[in-house]
Amino acid sequence: MRPTSYRTPDSQGFAFTPENEALARRIVARYPAGKQQSAVIPLLDLGQRQNGNFCSPGVIEHVAAFLGMPPIRVYEVASFYTMFNKQPVGKYLLQVCRTTPCWLRGSDAVTKAIKDFAHIEKGETSADGLFTLVEVECMGACCNAPMVQINDDYFEDLTAESMTRLLQDLKAGLPVQKGSQSGRIGSARQDGPHTLNHLPEGAYPEGILRGDPPPAPPAPPAEPPKS
Template sequence: MSGRVVAQEQPKSFAFTPENLKKAKAIIAKYPKGREQSAMLPLLDLAQRQNDNWVSIAAMNTIADLINVPYIRVYEVATFYTMFNLAPVGKYLVQVCRTTPCWLRGSDKITKTCKKKLGIEMNETTADGKFTLVEVECMGACVNAPMVQINDDYYEDLDEKNMETLLSQLAAGKKVTVGSQIGRQTSAPEGYKGKGATPAKTSAKSSFDASSKDATKKVKVGMTPPRNEVTQPTSKTKGSTKSSPKGKK
């Protein structure tokens, strides 16, 4: 995401590399004749990856020519979807989620850490061209909040310390751990160590837990659950109706 502002300075031309042109034609071939415009989104993504993580107007026009649509049609799509960057960005596009779940878990501290570590404000790029910092809305990883997306990858369970470490490792060209930064397995409860492991200990069991366990012991496999006399009256319940004899209504 780049603030949805189209770059004022635009390259005069764009052409897919021979390898990417081959990929582009393969993408277009997946769609029926006359429906080539359905390839627009993957072609924009392909162009962005070739063009240092942003889509120029020249790239949009090249795609329009490939799928035989007016230039404005590709421009409309590229400027609508926020995953397409409309201006040059850094090598690492750091997108900090600012939606409520992440904010409640400390995303404001993550934002401050990024600004301090990188020496830039939101929607700015570092002088060396390595990092661009932006804020985004929910990216669907609320359970592991706070989180950021950097290029294609999610980094979750962040705090000031591991966020600073992550940025330092990227700046140094080191390999980084994608996903949870505290060793969490996907979205498992904190402390869970893998399949078959015992989850982390919690506080003493509540009376609800105990009563649920007792109730489970009393119910046998295949046992018919008790009827609700209000919604499912039995034949002994006042006002119940008798079933009709077989063959009669």
């Protein structure tokens, strides 16, 4: 049973805004009766976003009260997943991928560019509160290595120069280009297509794109049994 005191800001001073409380109720309603505690992760995410990207003890305790869970169980979830920030972070959380493909493609230089620009080391936040630098493992964009996740967005095909430009633009409040910073489309080859580059214009006959044989003609209708 959900306690009625969850509306009250807890000892850490956090409570959902009325809009987020309504959203939290809609999220909880997605789960079958008796399984509402399964909403703990989306509710922690909601609380963290409301709280400036910081999953504080107040967020954790408020979510626990909202779901009628012992706080320790919510602490266990929050401490397991690295996307919940247990320390305050800057406006821009810079997550540099350091796994092998990104490392081979220059993640060390990208990391150094961030350190030099923001005057921070790993795990630190810049004095102006704008940038926090952390290292993470593969984020699944290896084909566009090296890459950095900044808040919710991926920035790929980075160099020290493009990383520095990106930080300058973020600091100046300018719009930035997400995705590849080298101009390629998605993860297409950097030097253009090497296959399927002489296809005719217009609609293709059925089966041509995969080299399939043309579809078999429909079978004739079965003969009626002779009496």
